[in-house]
Amino acid sequence: xxxxxxxxxxxxxxxxxSGSLAxxxxxxxxxxxxxxxxTPVNESIWxxxxxxxxxxxxxxxxxxxKFRRNYPCIVxxxxxxxxxxxxxxxxxxxxxxxxxxxxxxxxxxxxxxxxIVVAFWLTYKFTLSCRLKSxxxxxxxxxxxxxxxxxxxxxxxxDAAIFEEPTISTINSFMLLIPIAMCPPLRCFNHHxxxxxxxxxxxxxxxxxxxxxxxxxxxxxxxLYPLVRYTAHMGAFLLSASFPSDRQFQALK
Numbered sequence: 001x002x003x004x005x006x007x008x009x010x011x012x013x014x015x016x017x018s019g020s021l022a023x024x025x026x027x028x029x030x031x032x033x034x035x036x037x038x039t040p041v042n043e044s045i046w047x048x049x050x051x052x053x054x055x056x057x058x059x060x061x062x063x064x065x066k067f068r069r070n071y072p073c074i075v076x077x078x079x080x081x082x083x084x085x086x087x088x089x090x091x092x093x094x095x096x097x098x099x100x101x102x103x104x105x106x107x108x109x110x111x112x113x114x115x116i117v118v119a120f121w122l123t124y125k126f127t128l129s130c131r132l133k134s135x136x137x138x139x140x141x142x143x144x145x146x147x148x149x150x151x152x153x154x155x156x157x158x159d160a161a162i163f164e165e166p167t168i169s170t171i172n173s174f175m176l177l178i179p180i181a182m183c184p185p186l187r188c189f190n191h192h193x194x195x196x197x198x199x200x201x202x203x204x205x206x207x208x209x210x211x212x213x214x215x216x217x218x219x220x221x222x223x224l225y226p227l228v229r230y231t232a233h234m235g236a237f238l239l240s241a242s243f244p245s246d247r248q249f250q251a252l253k
Contacts, residue, residue, distance in 0.1 A: 001128070004067055004070075004071065004124070004127070005124065007063055007066070007067070008120050008123065008124045011056070011059045011060075011063065011120050012116055012117060012120050014055065014059050015052060015055040015056045015059060015116050015120075016112075016113065016116055018055040018058075019051035019052055019055045019056075019112070019116070020051070020112075022038070022039045022040070022050070022051055022054070022055065023039070023040055023048075023051060025039040026039045026040060026041050033155075036154055036155070037150070037151050037154050038050065038054045038150075039054075041154055041155075042165045043165045043166055044157070044162065044163050044164055044165050044166075045089065045090050045093055045094075045162050046090075046153065046157065046162045046163045047154070048089065048112075049086050049089050049090070049150075050150060051112065052082070052085050052086060052089065052112070052115055052116060052119065053082060053086055053146070053147075053150065054150075056081075056082055056085070056116070056119060056120075057082065057143075057147075060078040060082070060123075063078065064078065067127075071127050071128075072130070072133070073126065073127055073129075073130035073132065073133045073136075074123075074127045075136055075140065076126065076132040076133055076135055076136040076139050076140075077122070077123045077124075077125075077126035077127040077132060078123050078127075079136075079139035079140055079142070079143045080122060080123070080126055080132055080135075080139055081118075081119040081120060081121075081122040081123035081126070082119055082123075082143065083139065083142055083143065083146070084118060084119060084122055085115040085116060085118055085119030085122075086115075086146065088111070088114065088115040088118060088119075089111060089112070089115050090162055092111045092114070092115075093108070093111055103166070
């Protein structure tokens, strides 16, 4: 059981890192259609649910291969954990934005982290208790349906709010952990600025002690925010000097 608990903890870190990096894979691959099936192609809430689903599904396959003999209920537990984690992302997002009337970057990050932790915690608990073993086929069926929906709705989304991209003021909501040093040069200055600005936020947030309480994290982030914003604007100024604007580019032609 100790080894299984250790694998669960590693899984949380794996999904957090891989899911965050997956946020940028579609643009890094120059909008490859195959990559877009498994990573977000826009800033909608639905697309960001992929950040938990596919990384955790990949890691769960490894857990099933390793622990299925000793833990026969792991399949149903994993399916249930992933499904609950997927539901938490839109639930908490729409709940707090309805109450506050706006989205807050730190809360968006917290929702992503919380959903991952809850998904793995439920997986661990129900793997040991075996309470969901009789629902294995139902849970696996729901997982398959969700998998197909992610593939189909990537390029053919229904007309619903969860599939719509947010406004410009909320475009940084789900920009997740990636250090500024890893920010690649993009073709458009504005996109480069948004990417780097979000990366700085995420890098500062995830540099804070993991054991800090939520309120302490908010205080520290509030103190560091002016410095982060100043650094982002300075970076934007330098980038604007390095990359020609559209009008300048046309004039050069």
